[in-house]
Amino acid sequence: MTEIYGAPQPLSGNETVTILQQQNGQLAECTAPISDIAALSSFDFATYMQSLPTTLPSKAGAPWNNGGILSIS
Structure with missing residues (x-):
């Protein structure tokens, strides 16, 4: 796994975040822009x-x- 030492500056919101999760015995991957993930805070x-x-x-x-x-x- 890659270690993260800090976020790129400045963030534009177009950077992507990828989440890997095991579901029902299979690996699921979801990639979304930071701006979409931030919008979930009001979701x-x-x-x-x-x-x-x-x-x-x-x-x-x-x-x-x-x-x-x-x-x-």
């Missing part, structure tokens, strides 16, 4: 989670509420 995550299905969708790549954990089918 009502609880309401979004309540709007998702609580059973595994049959369609691959669909978000769902997996016992309170945001998951991708």
